[in-house]
Amino acid sequence: MMSVPTETQQNHEFIETNDECKKKKEGGGEDTMGGVGGSSSSIHRSASRPQLDLSGAAIHGNFEEKDPVILLPNQSDDISHLALDIGGSLIKLVYFSRHEDRLVNNRRKQTVKDRLGVTNGGMRSYPILGGRLHFVKFETRKMNECLDFIHSKQLHCGGMDSRHWRSKIPNNENAVIKATGGGAYKFSDLFKERLGVSIEKEDEMDCLVAGANFLLKAIRHEAFTHMEGQKEFVRIDHNDLFPYLLVNIGSGVSMIKVDGDGQFERVSGTNVGGGTYWGLGRLLTKCKSFDELLELSQRGDNRTIDMLVGDIYGGMDYSKIGLSASTIASSFGKTISENKELEDYSPEDISLSLLRMISYNIGQIAYLNALRFGLKRIFFGGFFIRGHAYTMDTISFAVHFWSKGNAQAMFLRHEGFLGALGAFMSYEKHGLDDLKVHHLVERFPMGAPYVGGNIHGPPLGDLNEKISWMEKFILKGTEITAPVPMDSPGTTGLGGFEVPSSKGDSLRSDASNLNVGVLHLEPTLEVFPLLRDPKTYEPNTIDLSDPGELEYWVKVLSDTLPDLVDKAVASEGATDDAKRRGDAFARALSAHLARLIEEPAAYGKFGLANLLELREDCLREFHFSDAYRSIKQRENEASLAVLPDLLLELDSMPEERRLLTLIEGVLAANIFDWGSRACVDLYNKGTIIEIYRMSRNKMQRPWGVDDFDALNARMLGSGTSTSPPYKRALLFVDNSGADVILGMLPLARELLRCGTEVVLVANSLPALNDVTAMELPDIVAGAAKHCDILRGAAEAGGLLVDAMSSIDDRCNKSSSWVPLMVVENGCGGPCIDLRQVSSELAAAAKDADLVVLEGMGRSLHTNFNGRFRCDALKLAMVKNQRLAEKLIQGNIYDCVCRFEPAS
Numbered sequence: 001m002m003s004v005p006t007e008t009q010q011n012h013e014f015i016e017t018n019d020e021c022k023k024k025k026e027g028g029g030e031d032t033m034g035g036v037g038g039s040s041s042s043i044h045r046s047a048s049r050p051q052l053d054l055s056g057a058a059i060h061g062n063f064e065e066k067d068p069v070i071l072l073p074n075q076s077d078d079i080s081h082l083a084l085d086i087g088g089s090l091i092k093l094v095y096f097s098r099h100e101d102r103l104v105n106n107r108r109k110q111t112v113k114d115r116l117g118v119t120n121g122g123m124r125s126y127p128i129l130g131g132r133l134h135f136v137k138f139e140t141r142k143m144n145e146c147l148d149f150i151h152s153k154q155l156h157c158g159g160m161d162s163r164h165w166r167s168k169i170p171n172n173e174n175a176v177i178k179a180t181g182g183g184a185y186k187f188s189d190l191f192k193e194r195l196g197v198s199i200e201k202e203d204e205m206d207c208l209v210a211g212a213n214f215l216l217k218a219i220r221h222e223a224f225t226h227m228e229g230q231k232e233f234v235r236i237d238h239n240d241l242f243p244y245l246l247v248n249i250g251s252g253v254s255m256i257k258v259d260g261d262g263q264f265e266r267v268s269g270t271n272v273g274g275g276t277y278w279g280l281g282r283l284l285t286k287c288k289s290f291d292e293l294l295e296l297s298q299r300g301d302n303r304t305i306d307m308l309v310g311d312i313y314g315g316m317d318y319s320k321i322g323l324s325a326s327t328i329a330s331s332f333g334k335t336i337s338e339n340k341e342l343e344d345y346s347p348e349d350i351s352l353s354l355l356r357m358i359s360y361n362i363g364q365i366a367y368l369n370a371l372r373f374g375l376k377r378i379f380f381g382g383f384f385i386r387g388h389a390y391t392m393d394t395i396s397f398a399v400h401f402w403s404k405g406n407a408q409a410m411f412l413r414h415e416g417f418l419g420a421l422g423a424f425m426s427y428e429k430h431g432l433d434d435l436k437v438h439h440l441v442e443r444f445p446m447g448a449p450y451v452g453g454n455i456h457g458p459p460l461g462d463l464n465e466k467i468s469w470m471e472k473f474i475l476k477g478t479e480i481t482a483p484v485p486m487d488s489p490g491t492t493g494l495g496g497f498e499v500p501s502s503k504g505d506s507l508r509s510d511a512s513n514l515n516v517g518v519l520h521l522e523p524t525l526e527v528f529p530l531l532r533d534p535k536t537y538e539p540n541t542i543d544l545s546d547p548g549e550l551e552y553w554v555k556v557l558s559d560t561l562p563d564l565v566d567k568a569v570a571s572e573g574a575t576d577d578a579k580r581r582g583d584a585f586a587r588a589l590s591a592h593l594a595r596l597i598e599e600p601a602a603y604g605k606f607g608l609a610n611l612l613e614l615r616e617d618c619l620r621e622f623h624f625s626d627a628y629r630s631i632k633q634r635e636n637e638a639s640l641a642v643l644p645d646l647l648l649e650l651d652s653m654p655e656e657r658r659l660l661t662l663i664e665g666v667l668a669a670n671i672f673d674w675g676s677r678a679c680v681d682l683y684n685k686g687t688i689i690e691i692y693r694m695s696r697n698k699m700q701r702p703w704g705v706d707d708f709d710a711l712n713a714r715m716l717g718s719g720t721s722t723s724p725p726y727k728r729a730l731l732f733v734d735n736s737g738a739d740v741i742l743g744m745l746p747l748a749r750e751l752l753r754c755g756t757e758v759v760l761v762a763n764s765l766p767a768l769n770d771v772t773a774m775e776l777p778d779i780v781a782g783a784a785k786h787c788d789i790l791r792g793a794a795e796a797g798g799l800l801v802d803a804m805s806s807i808d809d810r811c812n813k814s815s816s817w818v819p820l821m822v823v824e825n826g827c828g829g830p831c832i833d834l835r836q837v838s839s840e841l842a843a844a845a846k847d848a849d850l851v852v853l854e855g856m857g858r859s860l861h862t863n864f865n866g867r868f869r870c871d872a873l874k875l876a877m878v879k880n881q882r883l884a885e886k887l888i889q890g891n892i893y894d895c896v897c898r899f900e901p902a903s
């Protein structure tokens, strides 16, 4: 917001509610919009806001389910979970939707809770519910569309899921929506009239700061630098975040020194901001929209308009004071000495010249203020930036230039939503301010027609509408992913304050992007306690910011897409509906892949794990809950049939030979991977058993990575030294069928035989042919029929259904068996990010002294470089030639047995 009042701002300044007047007097604060001078303020928590009444709160229905619905019988008011920032040109919405309820009566979970003492994800004292935070924007001039959107989604009636929070359709009479920005005043009556809700105004500065603090603390890849076309995400140390300078570039510009939560001072501002660019640009170029003006700038050459140092010094540098000939001496200065009219200048050149003038000016003032207060970090936000590479480069260049490289500009991915988020945060007691990074998972914006904050068409009611939209998406998608025209480097302003050499291909307007994901709130997720250094832990081994890697892996996914669609459609009975959904899924995934190729950092820092998860998310979005269901069943049955023979063979071996055979067995059985193109080709040529035998016969040591001797020494001792058996081992299992039944279960059995408690860690949701935690108890029960050790341990671990009749009895009963348990990992993809695991896995990890990660996804694509506080064993077959070469300088089907003692 600018320092010189606009019409909207005047509204903001002069129309005050009694509440606000009171707040100012009590808080001793002044109008934070007033001029350049500063005033301190702290975020205010509105007392008029309906609070959650938690008295009598009880879990509704089955208390064993995950994220159970909580009934608040005494809650009478509506709980609004929509907040708005209504600016001069854009309306930004942040709204919350609950996760769909997963009503599974899962006894395993209850047993695990009893055994491991699982807490509900930390120390939260009131019920934050799992759900999603959505970010959406409309043009302010399309207010009616925005109101329709809110109405059709019933966001004004308490978004948390009216089915469970209230029994009757809400009466909106007392409902309030938090809003900030000038429009909160201007459109208050309209909201009352159209939606029957009152707007409760929140102070804009309070909101900006609250929003920025939340993002910087809770979102992992929120802040990034942008220099010469290169985007680099910045790791923010939460304990060293304050103080910083927040520069919000809206119509005008506010510069706020932020010292902590609710502690800030607006130290400066400038009236030359986004409104100036748009206003002057519109007058000078006749452009119809901000984005059009921005697009024009990409084809402009500011040297025709700006007076450069070289123009004054006959093409020479003014090197004595460090100015090169290409430095802009005077923006628009050239026009005074030429006998030309406005029509003689190209709109493209005018737009670029204006953009550079304003961006440099903001960058310079921002730096001077950072200097004034000794601030190291400057974060730029506001919708002026729009992820526009050239704008960011120009601002970065100015900060770099004036600070002589001592300061760096940083940008925020949710740049335009700071105010709306802050308004959202000001609702009391939804628990958001308690959230930590690991509680938030950024997902890809799938919810057509909402795409990256832009709405295309009316909101969608159901899956059918989503598919119809997707069918048309190919058009929209082409528009979305169409490459922005590239400029040859010379045309983007060789004049300059030196030249921010933003690359041609990154000079794109963000107007139609998919940049901002949906934030999933998963309050039960925790950091895996056995990570040696969670701060430096990076799950992904392959960083897709390397263009070659991205291209390769995107191609892998594209190539295997038709086959996956066939499987997914077949898994749903190959009905017409399934075919339509399959088609829509393929379009959605392809659009995302195309988007990533165009803008690799579109979804934040992106690794291979994220890419593979994107595919699974996309399948779920179109209601393909388990595409490999029948394949998994078939392989489980075939493997259980040969298990007794394998166990007999193993039991006849001496200890040392047995351990080697077991590890070989795990590696060999990892070949059953429906995510690997090479393996799928193999399955078309042989039966499960044939492939398994072939794979085992090929297990020649030394493997690609071969730490078997060290593992053997730890397990069985070497020479005179022996170590006690492990106390508890966490076995991160991978695929269904032979992989888990003929590979990991026999290894688990060996550990149990040694007296080690075993926890099988499996996916929470299906992904490819990976086994899930829900499926494992049945598989273990099947295996236990042939083996006393497995039966005793599974009973002791509460895994066998017939042993489930009395949980209390079971827990109290002393058993001679060490337990075999199953926990879910919190994931729905083939890889695992150990910064965000289920609370039951975190609980199981507390007493564990061995971690076994199995499979390519969990031990190679992710965690290959991860280090643990306890011993770790990583076992996988490398089923991709490129990965084998890159990671172990080997070949496809080579194996990895990496043993890393705790250090």
Ligand SMILES: CC(C)(COP(=O)(O)O)[C@@H](O)C(=O)NCCC(=O)O
Binding pocket: 556, 612, 670, 673, 674, 675, 676, 677, 678, 734, 735, 768, 830, 854, 855, 856, 857, 858, 861, 876, 879, 880, 881
């Ligand atoms: C998806 C996978 C990680 C699954 O491997 P797993 O974890 O089951 O061993 C792997 O199959 C993979 O990386 N596939 C893509 C590469 C390819 O098809 O060659």
Ligand SMILES: [Mn+2]
Binding pocket: 673, 675, 734, 735, 768, 769, 770, 830, 855, 857
């Ligand atoms: Mn797998």
